Amino acid sequence: MKACDLLSMGWTIPCVIATALAPLWLDAGLMRLASEVLLAICLAQMWNLLAGYGGLMSLGHQLFIGVGAYLLFYLGEKTGLSPYMLLPLSAVGGALSACLIAPALFRLREAYFAIGIWVMAEVVALLVSKSQALGGNAGITLDMSALEDIERFGQISFWLAAALGIASIAGLQLLMRSRLGLAMTAVRDNEVAARSVGIDVQRVRLVAFIISGSLSALAGAVYFMGGLFLTPTAAFDVNWVVMMLFATLIGGIGTIGGPVLGVLVWFALRELLATSLGISGGWTLIAMGAVAVLVSLWAPRGLLGLRPLSTLRKAIS
Numbered sequence: 001m002k003a004c005d006l007l008s009m010g011w012t013i014p015c016v017i018a019t020a021l022a023p024l025w026l027d028a029g030l031m032r033l034a035s036e037v038l039l040a041i042c043l044a045q046m047w048n049l050l051a052g053y054g055g056l057m058s059l060g061h062q063l064f065i066g067v068g069a070y071l072l073f074y075l076g077e078k079t080g081l082s083p084y085m086l087l088p089l090s091a092v093g094g095a096l097s098a099c100l101i102a103p104a105l106f107r108l109r110e111a112y113f114a115i116g117i118w119v120m121a122e123v124v125a126l127l128v129s130k131s132q133a134l135g136g137n138a139g140i141t142l143d144m145s146a147l148e149d150i151e152r153f154g155q156i157s158f159w160l161a162a163a164l165g166i167a168s169i170a171g172l173q174l175l176m177r178s179r180l181g182l183a184m185t186a187v188r189d190n191e192v193a194a195r196s197v198g199i200d201v202q203r204v205r206l207v208a209f210i211i212s213g214s215l216s217a218l219a220g221a222v223y224f225m226g227g228l229f230l231t232p233t234a235a236f237d238v239n240w241v242v243m244m245l246f247a248t249l250i251g252g253i254g255t256i257g258g259p260v261l262g263v264l265v266w267f268a269l270r271e272l273l274a275t276s277l278g279i280s281g282g283w284t285l286i287a288m289g290a291v292a293v294l295v296s297l298w299a300p301r302g303l304l305g306l307r308p309l310s311t312l313r314k315a316i317s
Contacts, residue, residue, distance in 0.1 A: 015162075019158075019166070020159070022158065022162075023154075023155040028154055031154055031155070031158045032226065033267075034158060035157060035161035035162075035222075035223075035226055036161075037165075037263060037267050038162050038164065039161045039165065039219045039223050040243060040263045040267070041168060041169070041259065041260055041263045042161075042165050042167075042215060042216075042219045043216055043219050043220075043240065043243070043244050044243070044247040044259035044260075044262060045168040045172055045256070045260075046211070046212040046213075046215050046216045046219075046244075047212070047245065047248055048172075048253060048254070048256075048259045049175075049211060049212050050212045051248065051253060052248065052254035052255070052258075053176070053181070053254065054184055054187065054188060054204070054205050054209070055188040055191065056113055056205060056208070056209065057111075057114045058113075058114060058117050058212075059114040059115065059117065059118040059241055059245075060116075060118040061212075061240060061241050061244060062121050062125075062236045062238060062240040062241055063097065063101075063117065063120060063121035063124055064098070064214075064216035065216055065217065065219070066125060066128065066220065066232070066235035067093050067217050067220075068094050068216070068217025068219070068220040068221040069090070069220045069224040069230050070128060070134055070140075070230065070235060071086075071093040071221070072086050072087065072090045072221040072224070072225060073140045073142055073143075073230050074140070075089060080143065080145060083142060083143075083144075084156070087221055087222065087225075090217050090221035091221075093217055094217025095210050095213060095214035095217075097213055097217070098213030098214070101117070101120055102206055102209055104116070105117055106202060118238075121238075122236070125232050125233075125236035128232045135230075135231075137232060138231070139230055139232075139234075140229075142224075142225060142228045142229070144228070154226070157226040160222045161222055161223075164215070168215060169260065172256050180204065180207060183199045186199055187199060187201050188254070220235065239285075242288075246266055246292055247259050247263045247265070248262055249262070249292065249296070249302060250262040250266075250291075250295050250303060251265070251302050252301060252303060252304030252305055253302060255302070258303075258304045261304055262303070265291075265303070266288070270288075
């Protein structure tokens with residue numbers, strides 16, 4: 001099996017072993033940070049799947065994050081079941097959401113699609129904030145009564161985040177080697193040419209949209225499960241998409257290693273700005289935007305497109 005981009009399938013086993021042993025030497029704070037990074041990698045990969053391979057730029061992926069998280073919290077409160085058992089339903093909820101909104105959104109193209117899904121995300125966020133059953137603006141707390149071992153909750157949350165991070169990379173590698181992956185690439189590169197050779201463009205984009213929505217919802221559910229509390233402003237925050245877009249474009253859109261590199265740059269800058277320079281809030285976004293502009297001018301194809309990294313990628317592929 002030929003390797004692809006920065007990572008090959010041979011890295012999967014060492015990564016699994018490292019994450020399995022990580023709770024032995026990471027404290028609770030570092031595990032939470034590592035979980036954020038791993039879930040961000042999953043989210044960036046799913047945004048990259050849609051934009052980098054499906055040719056659909058999304059500004060509303062927070063819709064799926066919020067749907068997945070609220071399904072987990074709401075069902076946990078109503079059924080009393082363990083949140084671990086309900087996580088698959090969050091993924092199903094994300095997939096169903098994608099199926100429901102796809103017929104309307106797929107009539108739109110380029111910037112209209114991006115704005116359309118963003119508007120839908122805002123509408124859902126407004127409805128959730130008005131729903132007393134979902135806690136309204138005050139938010140909702142995760143029901144922990146079904147958990148028998150509360151002390152291991154942090155470790156299990158980390159392992160779930162690691163599983164999603166690793167699976168998103170390995171799964172995208174496998175997908176891109178399949179016929180469906182090749183069809184996605186063809187649609188992205190030239191939609192008219194793809195149609196001329198018999199590719200069902202709408203079907204290809206729908207599959208990419210469903211996969212992206214499903215795993216984004218699952219990642220959102222795992223993220224907020226670790227925090228135990230959920231509000232509409234946090235779940236449907238547009239900054240989720242800012243992070244995905246920044247990571248993918250900075251690292252290299254349409255590559256598998258690009259979003260990974262971009263996420264590492266995002267968190268490194270975030271920690272540097274917060275701890276060393278004391279910059280937070282809106283100033284952080286301004287600084288991130290400045291970095292994104294500079295990188296776009298210096299490396300239009302992303303950091304992974306620079307000659308040293310491009311040579312390394314070819315050497316291990």
